[in-house]
Amino acid sequence: MMRPSLNDLSAFMAVATHRSFRRAADELGTAPSTLSHTVRALEERLGVRLLNRTTRSVSPTEAGAALLGRLHGVMNSLDEALDATAAFRGSIAGRVRVNASRVIVGYLVREILPLMAERFPNVKLDLVAEGRLIDIVSAGFDAGVRLMETIPKDMIAVSFGKPVSFQCVASPTYLEQAGEPQLPDDLVRHRCIGHRLPSGKLYRWEFQRAGQEVVVETDGAVVLDDEDLMVEAAIKGLGIAYVVNWVAECPIAAGQLKPVLSSWMHGPERMAVYYPGHRAVPPALRAFLDTVKSAPDQ
Template sequence: MPPSRSDLADFTYFLAIARHRSFSRAGLELRVTASGLSHALKGLESRLGVRLLNRTNRSVTLTAAGEALRDAMERPFTEIELAVESLNRFRDTPAGRIRLNVVADAATLLLGPVMATFADRYPDVEVDIVASNRIVDVVGAGFDAGIRHGGTVPEDMIAQRLSADLRWVVAASPAYLERFGTPASPSDLAQHRCIGVRLGDDRIYRWEFEGPDGEFVVPVTSRITADDGRAMLAMALGGTGLVYGVEPLFAPYVASGALSVVLGTWSTTGPGYELYYPSRRHVPTGLRAMIDLIRELRPLGL
């Protein structure tokens, strides 16, 4: 018996749940409530006569039947999505929806300055941005692309450079420096309050510097650690301690006097932001438009 229209919709729901391993995250992607997805999947399982998912309060996993169905259906549904996306070439302007997983600072520094223009130029494109430093499988999580620092992009992805190289600096508020003094060299950091940086894979970042003998790292000891540049910035502005990050994030506050850069002669420069996507996936026209606009406006140079 051929699948009904209801089956086709429920297959879409099933693939999203299988991809995210979560009813709530799949619901966010599909704009359907978690309870609605659960009801649809129960109906699909009933019609098929097999259980596709194992559900507990903490996890969603695929049964053997669920894995077989996912493997069989992923490619056809991907081809349907590509066919629909290809229709954009017949339109005057791009349309559709793009989902981006973006390292948090890039959302602020790279996307923030261009989104107003993007919305004006491409009113038929919806953009769903998840700003997080957590390292995720952009394909498995249902994203069209990711944005990360160059050098951290998976090797099997196509990368497009979106910014110039970035300078990494240490900054602090005048109140902190007045109370605790200004470090003269990276070795002085052991006597200072430093705000630790937790990376997307849960490692604690070792601050990088460059001296007469080249680049080196300093494993700072931190009583306070955060995984988001905006949170660390807020703490630094409040006098909590020294903060390490990309210079453009601190620049407005340095200009206003709310922060001061220290150890400037020891600063190092690293690769800028890159947008990346899998080579085997068709690039949505909305995503191409986003890339072109960032390169046109160059909020962080290029």
């Protein structure tokens, strides 16, 4: 049997991942009819049907799903092997467009960009702060960075950096005046600083202890859509804020804020860079991935 070409396998991966000849053709810059012919020829060469096709849908067969799963690892290994030659070609250059939440963009600026500037000075990072979880492929991004549990299952995810957790914080002055809440239900008697999500909804505060889950829908005395500003409001004594631990670290260390309800907070989560697995990973993106993987995790 003649071995399929990389173009044939890449065409199949794109169609099987998108489950659409049209979307795969848009990504690869070719016609859907060309992709259909390529995949059909691949099936004939292998002697097995890889895709189920109807007028409305495309989905991998059992054989197609098995092949797709193995090809992801093979293609990634091939990309890494090719990228390893970059040192012999000269310095790595290019642009990487990355989508992330504003808080994570702040982390990248503080922790990752200095390392990138030192190791890969010719790689340009285009960071876009986006509160909504978007389709990075259709929006033209090379990668996204989110909490691991929010990343779409069809993406390759690489965890990195310090674990992320949430904290309830308030100023010592506020707590002296209002008292310290001992239970999440006590928050109804406190001024709370609400977090407005990009959807327009208020973020619900989630707590957990000994298997007990508690969700508090705060009617914030102050409502903001930026966690740094939420911390500033808490420092000014405007109430209790529920924020990512990073943004509160320095004010807590300086005595400007004090954690409350610590025993009720969820355990830490991991951040991850994610990107579509059916694409070849460009050297500039590989440089970014290698840098974030080297970030300290403590």
